[in-house]
Amino acid sequence: MTPVTVITGGSRGIGAATARRLAHTGHHIALGYRRDHAAADTVVTELRATGVRAIAVPADTRDPDQVAALFDAATELGPISGLVNNAGITSQIGPFTELRLADLRDVVDVNLVGYILCAQQAAHRMTDGAAIVNISSVAATLGGPGEYIHYAAVKAATDALTIGLAKELAPHGIRVNAVAPGIIRTEIHALSGQPDRPERAASRIPLGRPGEPDEVAAAVAWLLGPDASYTTGAILRVGGGL
Template identity: 70%
Template sequence: MTPVTVVTGGSRGIGAATVRQLAATGHDIALCYRRDTAAAESVLRDVQAAGRRGIAVQADTTDPEQVVRLFDAAQELGEITGLVNNAGVTSPIGPFVDLTVTDLRHVVDVNLIGYVLCAQQAARRMSTGAAIVNVSSAAATLGSPGEYIHYAAVKAATDTLTTGLAKELGPRGIRVNAVSPGTIWTDIHTISGLPDRPALIADRVPLGRAGYPDEIAAAIVWLLSPQASYTSGAVLRVAGGQ
């Protein structure tokens, strides 16, 4: 059976790199994106160039009805065997006391509620042998003081979600893991007000640099693969030693 994987936030950054690597290893892909249709179509062309089937679905993962529509569309490719919960946002970097309720709610909605809604739909439709990978962050343990503590707190919740789901879904033969990236060269930093943040934090990282999307995608692809058949409940840190 050909694996069918849903990737949220699949039009850019880590998500796009993951889609391309999954297609190269034989997955058919349902790619979810929020706004950039041109970017999503570009990634979809790469899926098709790899000889795989793919669809791009524009959906807001914080909206339960749109999440149902996403998974209904994905099932047209076949039985869903994988989910990569990747759609995420930050907010402007700054002191904790300056955090607005609007930014707080947006970060919680996208990075936690969206993950829960997608995992819920996946769990309802998956069977033995399927797998979920949640994209967390090294911020979950570093805390991100002076930057975005609320984002770090939500990513810590992602780790807890991973642990709980792995225990609940394990008896059904469904594996659940997380990948915890450090700072990665993607455009997610633009919204924080520091698009060159990956360069600025390099001296904090034992390996002396920020990471690249393909390095995170490789870990995600492995966790979805048969080679990770006894790995569940893990939070795989890919953060350059941080």
Template identity: 65%
Template structure:
């Protein structure tokens, strides 16, 4: 069976993407950082939908661990896709007040981690393969007063998407991104403000936060061979933001 790697698959957008991508001819390798029980629950959901799944614990900021993830994928079958999703932020606040350790960690996971995963995928994907990077509307909005450093890494994600798409086009490999806006996931609680989606709802043209499942639909579309002429695109899933 063909293999799709999904990073950050234990929760939020990654978990929703895994559930959406479940298919009888595909095995999903679900990468997670800490919560083995959550990843196992997502794998069970994938199997209940007729797909196959395995889980793998790692820190994507460590290139050796990323190499181990893709070695595990090699043991499952030919790689056809990567959902490059594992990401973090830190307590919300002004850049001037952000701890340098938090700055470093966000860059290591959100930028270097994406580069490491994309690098390993690029070594394996053949014609028809695809990478979907999970970016953010913050890449263009900047997230002032909250997550400027996070937004900067997502701007880099968009650049990675465009550059790698052009680099791999000759091999028939597509690279795209989705840029979610305010989505109901636990990242807001982890950054210290669980009520943030509701606080920002009034600023969103559609009048509500989005759902992880809505982002997963865009990811699935971009991975699908039906999107064979789409590469280098950053698809905004942000309710009009």
């Protein structure tokens, strides 16, 4: 049976790279995105060119009705076998004491509540052999001091979600893992007010460079695939040594 994978935040960055990699290995893809219709359509066109089926579904993962609609649409491609919980945001980098409540709520709602809502939908619909991969961050263990402690705290919650859900769903044959990227060249840095952060941070990364979305996508694809059949509850760091 052809795998069917839901990817949230799939119109750019790690989500888009993961969609492309999975399509090349034969996955049908349901691409969730929030607002960039043109970018989502471009990715879907690329995916279909590989011969798989692909759809783009606008979905704000903070809204349970929109999340349900995304998964309903995905089932039109076939039984859902994979979820990549990737949709995420950060906020302006800065001291903890200057964190605004609105930014805190946005980060918690998108990066944690959204992950939980999507994982619930997946768990209701998945059967033996399916897999969930949550995108965490090395910030979960580094803490993000002086930058985004609140984001790091939410990613630590993602790790706890991954471990707990892995144990709860294991009897049903559903695996749950996480990938924890380090500093990756994506647009998220521009949203935090520091678009050049990957290059400026290179000197403190043990491997001496930021990562690429494709390098994270490779880890996600492995965790979704048969070679990871005995791997669940794992948090795989892809951080260049951070």
